[in-house]
Amino acid sequence: MLNSAWRAAICVLTGIGLALTAAPASADGPIITPCAELSICTGAHVPGSTATPGTGGTGGGGGASTCSWNGETVPCWRDDLGWFSEGCYYRVADPQPLPGEPVWDGHTSADGTVYDRACLGNEGQGPVFLTTPPPAPPRRSPRAIATDLLLRIDTGKPVLHAAPQGDAVVGSPVWLWFDRNSDVTGPLSEKVTEQGVTVITTITLKSVTWQVDDAPTGSQERSFSCDGPGAPFQAGGTPTCSHVFTRSSAQRPDHAYSMSVRLNWQVTARLDNGTAIDMTGIDWTTSPGTVLRVPVNEVQVLN
Numbered sequence: 506m507l508n509s510a511w512r513a514a515i516c517v518l519t520g521i522g523l524a525l526t527a528a529p530a531s532a533d534g535p536i537i538t539p540c541a542e543l544s545i546c547t548g549a550h551v552p553g554s555t556a557t558p559g560t561g562g563t564g565g566g567g568g569a570s571t572c573s574w575n576g577e578t579v580p581c582w583r584d585d586l587g588w589f590s591e592g593c594y595y596r597v598a599d600p601q602p603l604p605g606e607p608v609w610d611g612h613t614s615a616d617g618t619v620y621d622r623a624c625l626g627n628e629g630q631g632p633v634f635l636t637t638p639p640p641a642p643p644r645r646s647p648r649a650i651a652t653d654l655l656l657r658i659d660t661g662k663p664v665l666h667a668a669p670q671g672d673a674v675v676g677s678p679v680w681l682w683f684d685r686n687s688d689v690t691g692p693l694s695e696k697v698t699e700q701g702v703t704v705i706t707t708i709t710l711k712s713v714t715w716q717v718d719d720a721p722t723g724s725q726e727r728s729f730s731c732d733g734p735g736a737p738f739q740a741g742g743t744p745t746c747s748h749v750f751t752r753s754s755a756q757r758p759d760h761a762y763s764m765s766v767r768l769n770w771q772v773t774a775r776l777d778n779g780t781a782i783d784m785t786g787i788d789w790t791t792s793p794g795t796v797l798r799v800p801v802n803e804v805q806v807l808n
Contacts, residue, residue: 572642574625581642582700586623590639593624598632608632647704647782650697651774654706655789657695661688663766665797668738673801678747681715681764682735689768689793690734696777703777708770708789710734717764718757719750719801730769754801761798768793 572581572589581589587596598619602608608619617636663683673679683689691709698704713734716726735746754762770789774782 577625579625584698584701587621588639588641588700590641593622593639595620595622595639597621602632608634610634612636644700644702647702647774647776648784648787650699650702650704651706651772651782651784652787654695654697654704654774655708655772655787657697658693658706658708659688660693660708660768660791660793661686662793662795663689663734663768665764665766665795666737667764667797667799670797670799673750673799674804675750675753675801676804678744678749679799679801680735680738680744681731681746681748682737683713683766685734691770704774704782705777706772706774708772710768711771712769713746714767714769714790715746715748715764716767717748717762717799719752719754719762750799750801752801753803754799755803759798761800764797764799765795766793767791 571578574592579589583594586594598621601619612634617634619632619634622633665683668680692707694705694707696703696705713731714728716728718726720727731746754760768791772784772787772789774784
């Protein structure tokens, strides 16, 4: 008998609506096909959710990699069901059935292993004895899994500040910064377990690219970088991030320049046992879409 967790996992499958048929057994043992047993592969259901590359979505505990079967896309691995092979999910039955139980079909543990099997489009479940494991899809590298996790990390929208904001003048540095909230500076992490491997990806703010529409042409943006979110304005202090405007904003829409930021993140990753994953060459940038309007005036010289 299979445990209740396995029964629940089978129910979650909800099928993929595939037409699967039974295959005859041979004298050498069962032929592992999409429907080696009618009791395992019967019924048709509405397709459930599936994983897609890069989204980190799952159909019930899997990772981001996907497999195809009869034109349908399914997760290659589900933590609750195992790995996908030719229309079915397999995982080693734990514990193994007692010696002599019918599922062994006259064999012993020296001859092979009993697997829990769940096929697409079925309402049942059942163990199967195999002399060799079913073919498994190629494992993705931890680095690939860690890279996909970046898309699942939610970052916040920074609150941008400038000083002086209302009376900035040409040729004088304007302080720039944003609030140091953890969702815009990090570290921020996300983790996933795929094919039995748990990967954790972490991003930490490395630098900030400011963009401003004060280019000489008037329609193009210029950009410059600062090491971090910048220090808030302090009278008599020195800004850690600033910009010097060279012309008035009088001709700009609303008589102000528009400023925005791109957040550049340092990426690290590790396995859940602490082993580091090499993420060399992986850069991650987010554009929160926050806009800051800064009016800039000409200096008036009195005669």
